[in-house]
Amino acid sequence: MTTAIAARFAPRMARLREAMAAGGCDAFLADHAELIAWISGYTVSETLYRAVIVPMEGNPCFVLRSIDAGPCRSGVWFDDVATFDDHEDPHGAVAAALAARGLAGARIGVDPVSYGHTAATAQRLGELLPDARFVPLPGLSDRLRACKFADEIDAIAASAAIADQCMLGLEGHVPPGRTVREVAAAAAAAQLWLGADDGGPGPILVSGGHDTEKRGSGGHVDFLHGSGLGRTLMPGDILHVELTPRVGNYGARLMRPVFVGDPPAGAAETFCTLAALQDRQIAAMRPGAAAREVDALLRTAVLDAGLRADYGNVTGYAMGLYARTPRPSDFSQSFHPAAGFRLEPGQVFHMYASARGVAVSETVLVTDAGPRRLTTCPRRPMQG
DSSP states (O other): OOHHHHHHHHHHHHHHHHHHHHTTOSEEEEOOHHHHHHHHSOOOOOSSOOEEEEESSSOOEEEEEGGGHHHHHHHOSSSOEEEEOTTSOHHHHHHHHHHHTTOTTSEEEEOTTSTTSOHHHHHHHHHHOTTOEEEEOTTHHHHTTSSOOHHHHHHHHHHHHHHHHHHHHHTTOOOTTOBHHHHHHHHHHHHHHHTOSSOOOOOEEEEESTTHHHHOOSSOOGGGGOOOTTOBOOTTOEEEEEEOOEETTEEOOEEEEEESSSOOTTHHHHHHHHHHHHHHHHHTOOTTOBHHHHHHHHHHHHHHTTSOSOOOSOSEEEOSBOOSOSOSSEEEEEOSTTOOOBOOTTOEEEEEEEETTEEEEEEEEEETTEEEESOOOOSSOEEO
């Protein structure tokens, strides 16, 4: 890695080491996929346990399977990569790497909330390093990454531009008779051509339309996590499209309904109402704003308007790095009635609203001057 690339990671290391110092740590053991990528520039799945060791001074060390060593060395900004073969004990390799760097008896920070730091991992490392003291720093893996640096915002903005172009490209190409799978495949191909890391377009499925009455139209929102790629589109259907492109592992998200033929009665009006209420919510996303109050601007208004009988989901959640992780959405900071955080410059969120088979969402950056939409697709339904 060049000096310039290493310099890009220096502010991240400084932020991490400030937290380590506050916890009285000599080192930190990162095993959360997104934090590993944020620290090192490379990430890998947890087929076998892997981790990055960050000492208070000096460069980190990446410990992982030997088969992944080549891509790792090409991706990280430092030189220290320790490996183990697949028949060896991964936790033993991490313990050996810590010991080889004089940290066998150190105060080692860990994030017990990291999905990589299981109870079995904690127990095994404790057995292998009986003289070490593991210092719990709950939630640090997400908290460190909450406010994005300029290069991270640039990557998210690039993803947002792909989402905009892909969504607009679907308009006029979703006629009756086409299957949902064909639309999803077109969106996936478009995202790849436009520069996304992969083609996964996000949920694309029929959310409402000619059979809405059969399924009940009382604000149904279960379509957000539905399925049904084999469905053939019919006149009057509403196709829910959520695009989730990533560039350099940084993602943006965008939701719009696509009307197949003439929309069902009230669908366009519902969208316009949701968009107007969300406009008010986004306008309030300024530094210092209480997340629960920002949430209430949309949640209370949607309920008061009778668009939904209840509102069990969040109205927005954190955006940024998406590595090889079991977590498809980052709820470490999300908008709901009990949200206790305040907004800060550099935070990025996916803000979404849904009711009666339609949904609208944007990727929003909080800046010193106020909110900035990174997705800029027109705030209207798409016509198939």
